[in-house]
Amino acid sequence: MAPDAEPRRRGRTYIDDEVVSVIARIAAEQVEGVHQLGRSTLRGMMARLGRTGGVDAEIGLKEAAVDLEIVVEFGHPIREVADELRETVIETIEATTGRRVIEVNVYVVDVHLPRLEHTGRTRRVE
């Protein structure tokens, strides 16, 4: 290695998958219509203990890819929410890490339903 080489040529910067998961989570939470990331089941809670729940990211030296599990707010068109989510996540990861995002998969696992005021299954008895 030449001593006068640019600093960025003197070694490599590795980014952990978990860092990308956190970045993706923060970006996803800002998207309107996304109620939460990950399932609200026991498995989801347990997964959150070990990893960033609802986000599975992979990053190399040049590229990154992300899988997202989301719960969508009822009333928001899912296609639009997912499109905006993918755009936001791609922009944020690329701007933050400098890696090109090659894949963002979105899995809508559930829908968050607001309580019905007058009727419905959310309130069987008073």
Add this chain to the structure above:
Amino acid sequence: MNGASSVSGAGLDVRSILDRLVSSIALLALAGVAALTFLLALGVLSPAQLGGGWEPATRLFAAPSSLAGWPRLAVLGGSLVVGLGALALMVGRPGGSGSSSFGGLPRAGHHVVTSDDLGFVVVDTEGVRAIVERAVLGSRGVVECIADVRGTGSSPVRVILKVGVRPGTSVQDAADLAREAARDAVERLLGLEIRDVSARVSVLDADELGRWVA
């Protein structure tokens, strides 16, 4: 990831594999200890069996099997929770045998909203069902709705509705409104193609109505 693409320049494979291997072994050990504790507390295994004649081990294993009453129940419950938790973490963690990656496209129980070069967007059938039911419950006169959603992957969705309405509601109108609400929810909110919607409407009697309406 699940699509055809793989991340280039992924230079941390060995470290990543080691990390996953170590944590998987640790979780497996935790699940094993929890299972042994559970079986000892349940009385299925005896301390002598596990200790193999080694006195300190036999004494250690005797602890959970000597419990009775509430402490025994607490140990049983605690070991069950810890064991299942360890297994859930093992299955749910990235890179595990049941990775939280979605495992390819399409999968049974998923409806494909988008699939392009950059990946895919899928909705779980439960999500589709929840959206349809809530949309139908917003229709005039409808008190109860159970939706059955069929047709997964990229195929058009079929919706079968079982609707309960208030006495005095026109069954024909309720059926039309319910079907329209379901169709609108699938097309507008989900962006999925719909094949057909069928509705079976029943008028709830006073008792049934009392169950559903506060």
